[in-house]
Amino acid sequence: xxxxxxxxxxxxxxxxxxxxxxxxxxxxxxxxxxxxxxxxxxxxxxxxxxxxxxxxxxxxxxxxxxxxxxxxxxxxxxxxxxxxxxxxxxxxxxxxxxxxxxxxxxxxxxxxxxxxxxxxxxxxxxxxxxxxxxxxxxxxxxxxxxxxxxxxxxxxxxxxxxxxxxxxxxxxxxxxxxxxxxxxxxxxxxxxxxxxxxxxxxxxxxxxxxxxxxxxxxxxxxxxxxxxxxxxxxxxxxxxxxxxxxxxxxxxxxxxxxxxxxxxxxxxxxxxxxxxxxxxxxxxxxxxxxxxxx
Amino acid sequence: xxxxxxxxxxxxxxxxxxxxxxxxxxxxxxxxxxxxxxxxxxxxxxxxxxxxxxxxxxxxxxxxxxxxxxxxxxxxxxxxxxxxxxxxxxxxxxxxxxxxxxxxxxxxxxxxxxxxxxxxxxxxxxxxxxxxxxxxxxxxxxxxxxxxxxxxxxxxxxxxxxxxxxxxxxxxxxxxxxxxxxxxxxxxxxxxxxxxxxxxxxxxxxxxxxxxxxxxxxxxxxxxxxxxxxxxxxxxxxxxxxxxxxxxxxxxxxxxxxxxxxxxxxxxxxxxxxxxxxxxxxxxxxxxxxxxxxxxxxxxxxxxxxxxxxxxxxxxxxxxxxxxxxxxxxxxxxxxxxxxxxxxxxxxxxxxxxxxxxxxxxxxxxxxxxxxxxxxxxxxxxxxxxxxxxxxxxxxxxxxxxxxxxxxxxxxxxxxxxxxxxxxxxxxxxxxxxxxxxxxxxxxxxxxxxxxxxxxxxxxxxxxxxxxxxxxxxxxxxxxxxxxxxxxxxxxxxxxxxxxxxxxxxxxxxxxxxxxxxxxxxxxxxxxxxxxxxxxxxxxxxxxxxxxxxxxxxxxxxxxxxxxxxxxxxxxxxxxxxxxxxxxxxxxxxxxxxxxxxxxxxxxxxxxxxxxxxx
Numbered sequence: 001x002x003x004x005x006x007x008x009x010x011x012x013x014x015x016x017x018x019x020x021x022x023x024x025x026x027x028x029x030x031x032x033x034x035x036x037x038x039x040x041x042x043x044x045x046x047x048x049x050x051x052x053x054x055x056x057x058x059x060x061x062x063x064x065x066x067x068x069x070x071x072x073x074x075x076x077x078x079x080x081x082x083x084x085x086x087x088x089x090x091x092x093x094x095x096x097x098x099x100x101x102x103x104x105x106x107x108x109x110x111x112x113x114x115x116x117x118x119x120x121x122x123x124x125x126x127x128x129x130x131x132x133x134x135x136x137x138x139x140x141x142x143x144x145x146x147x148x149x150x151x152x153x154x155x156x157x158x159x160x161x162x163x164x165x166x167x168x169x170x171x172x173x174x175x176x177x178x179x180x181x182x183x184x185x186x187x188x189x190x191x192x193x194x195x196x197x198x199x200x201x202x203x204x205x206x207x208x209x210x211x212x213x214x215x216x217x218x219x220x221x222x223x224x225x226x227x228x229x230x231x232x233x234x235x236x237x238x239x240x241x242x243x244x245x246x247x248x249x250x251x252x253x254x255x256x257x258x259x260x261x262x263x264x265x266x267x268x269x270x271x272x273x274x275x276x277x278x279x280x281x282x283x284x285x286x287x288x289x290x291x292x293x294x
Numbered sequence: 295x296x297x298x299x300x301x302x303x304x305x306x307x308x309x310x311x312x313x314x315x316x317x318x319x320x321x322x323x324x325x326x327x328x329x330x331x332x333x334x335x336x337x338x339x340x341x342x343x344x345x346x347x348x349x350x351x352x353x354x355x356x357x358x359x360x361x362x363x364x365x366x367x368x369x370x371x372x373x374x375x376x377x378x379x380x381x382x383x384x385x386x387x388x389x390x391x392x393x394x395x396x397x398x399x400x401x402x403x404x405x406x407x408x409x410x411x412x413x414x415x416x417x418x419x420x421x422x423x424x425x426x427x428x429x430x431x432x433x434x435x436x437x438x439x440x441x442x443x444x445x446x447x448x449x450x451x452x453x454x455x456x457x458x459x460x461x462x463x464x465x466x467x468x469x470x471x472x473x474x475x476x477x478x479x480x481x482x483x484x485x486x487x488x489x490x491x492x493x494x495x496x497x498x499x500x501x502x503x504x505x506x507x508x509x510x511x512x513x514x515x516x517x518x519x520x521x522x523x524x525x526x527x528x529x530x531x532x533x534x535x536x537x538x539x540x541x542x543x544x545x546x547x548x549x550x551x552x553x554x555x556x557x558x559x560x561x562x563x564x565x566x567x568x569x570x571x572x573x574x575x576x577x578x579x580x581x582x583x584x585x586x587x588x589x590x591x592x593x594x595x596x597x598x599x600x601x602x603x604x605x606x607x608x609x610x611x612x613x614x615x616x617x618x619x620x621x622x623x624x625x626x627x628x629x630x631x632x633x634x635x636x637x638x639x640x641x642x643x644x645x646x647x648x649x650x651x652x653x654x655x656x657x658x659x660x661x662x663x664x665x666x667x668x669x670x671x672x673x674x675x676x677x678x679x680x681x682x683x684x685x686x687x688x689x690x691x692x693x694x695x696x697x698x699x700x701x702x703x704x705x706x707x708x709x710x711x712x713x714x715x716x717x718x719x720x721x722x723x724x725x726x727x728x729x730x731x732x733x734x735x736x737x738x739x740x741x742x743x744x745x746x747x748x749x750x751x752x753x754x755x756x757x758x759x760x761x762x763x764x765x766x767x768x769x770x771x772x773x774x775x776x777x778x779x780x781x782x783x784x785x786x787x788x789x790x791x792x793x794x795x796x797x798x799x800x801x802x803x804x805x806x807x808x809x810x811x812x813x814x815x816x817x818x819x820x821x822x823x824x825x826x827x828x829x830x831x832x833x834x835x836x837x838x839x840x841x842x843x844x845x846x847x848x849x850x851x852x853x854x855x856x857x858x859x860x861x862x863x864x865x866x867x868x869x870x871x872x873x874x875x876x877x878x879x880x881x882x883x884x885x886x887x888x889x890x891x892x893x894x895x896x897x898x899x900x901x902x903x904x905x906x907x908x909x
Contacts, residue, residue: 095328186329215328225322228330236333237322243340250339251332 014113047071081177083115088183089126090161095229100210101157103275104182116145126155130165160230167194175202182208205268212275302369308362357897368886379878380420384471385410388484389429390459391855395585397501403454405499406483420879428464429455430789456829457789476872492866506530508589508856514576521570529556530857540566541577588829593848595784608635609647614760622770656743659776664753671742673722685711688728704767715752744798781845787852794822801837
């Protein structure tokens, strides 16, 4: 990949995002994940009566002095979450002046950074055909982020991509974090199966649909012979007039609603990201409004 | 259907060119998009279209083809031929003076022109038109013309005359067209009314509110120092009160004026007087305006001839002639015995009584009485003398010729007998006044010098003529004939011919019409005529012997043209009308232009819709 999407400018922007996040929100991706179970973290949670056999190091001697009874100090149990980001790396993501691929990479990098900041583990996959190729695996800590995030620049967008097949066969984890699918969802395949799979695994689901302005509001009119960027064998040859454009917009609404409704029905979230939208606007606009970032 | 310019159809070649261009032109713009998924999916959301709307793809092409076809047709000028839809029209337009009547802005003639124009305009193309102008005589202005524009153009060149309408003459022309084509439609556009019409449609353009009053029959008399003018006033439609003014010798202020109450359709005599010792002209004018202003005044010019003529009688027995000449005028009469005549004597009239000079005088009129010798330039030769056994009565010519009427005015011609007479052969044109068995015994004409000449074929002493009252009258009439006034009379009705007596001494005779048109009467002929086709004063300038004599003739509106209340009996063209029509031609050019405009507009709208439809 010749072009450097994850560059100094983007990282500086993400740094800014982190500062704002620290001051304003504690998101789903923030915090060292505290479970309802008591564990061995340093954060105090409660007391209980001492039972022989307990670790005597956790007896609170000050309470014993006051109440003349042994109490055991309890600490919250902390777990490291694993954020998995799946990027649709098909040819369709790379077409256009302001490429959806660039925006997909920027969104992926931003989500990864937010997770890193919360001490979560981050893995990023590129979906080619039926496979989810692991680009970054188990990245933890900012140093690691800085070392590995540039690997996103190496993702190549070609061919087609089957989200369903790729996610079904990929490592998904079990109830240990969030799965982010970044795609244009311009496909008639049953990606609902992939969403169901993630839901089964008790993953938090976020579907990010990246679309170009041309896709959102096509400008060409007249007799058009449109070739599909993923497969030249696919084409659309019709006169594009007002009625056709209206039908296209209805089809677009149908696709958007399909992704959105299905993911929300499975407890997930959905956002639509135009390819030319500023990253900060994405995170402090729609994501914040939807409560994805808390 | 036929085409005026068939080569225009070559434009249809443009149609295959447009189709080829349409085919060759890349109709579909190729473009690669991220995914055709949504476009394909849009089929599900496309509302079902009317099957006709599938034509919209080639609508622009169809419109362009139609536009080219229509342009080609328009250039080729198609003419639709429809059988039995056009007519042959024959329009007769009354050009008489009454058509000048107007009760407002336009005259009857203008209305007539408009009526014919309207009929030509609304007639089917392919019709043919003939236009007959019915003035004093009928004239065919255009004949069987099938060009509407040209017909209307020529129609507008017609002008009303100031004379009557020769409707018989016009109907003769119409009859000719009707005989050729019994289906021809014949229209008479006139202000006159007819009780019955046959094969002629009368279009009456009379001014319904026209009210006319006219003056006519002006005569003047001078008695002492009093000049009296008598005339007739007539109101043709209603009772009116009018004021009449009398102008003498062209003065601008009236010499007399009177008011008259006129009863409708009744002649009212007018008599007005003023003091004057002499006059050259008197004009009576009715003040105020009416439908026909032309008959509101009349003028009388004084043609009193007081000239004294010199007469030379070459005779040995001049008694009868002298006596008669003494009676008829105050002329200078000189008598010369036949033996003393030298031929060098000068006179206005030479009378050779029973004597023939050696040479014919060239400077005056000549009378020959009982000439027994042929003489050059006289126009007659002597055959011999006839002596009947007993006296014979001579016969007066009863022809109605104008000249003869002048020569026999107040002459009974009865009981005139001769006992001996001469037989003459004539080789010039003479008018015989008296004759016996086809031998002219008194004849007049012009001699070889162009001078007037009278020839008596008998000796006055061998006839009882000098003893009758007719002799004085004949001598007086011959004197008038020998010394003619250049103009016979000063008043005519428009349309009549005014006679001018052209003498050999005249160098030129110029005639100026009331409207200022100038023409010249030939001085080669002894009689010149002017057709008076205008109303008003004609001026006749005669150049004679280096001086100029001026005479005036007044032409007035004919009496019958002043009255529109007369209803004529019948107007007809004989024959049975047919019903065969001509081929009509319809020009759909305007229709084509409208279609073209609609198509171009539609094509533009289609183009704009495709280009700028809502995005």
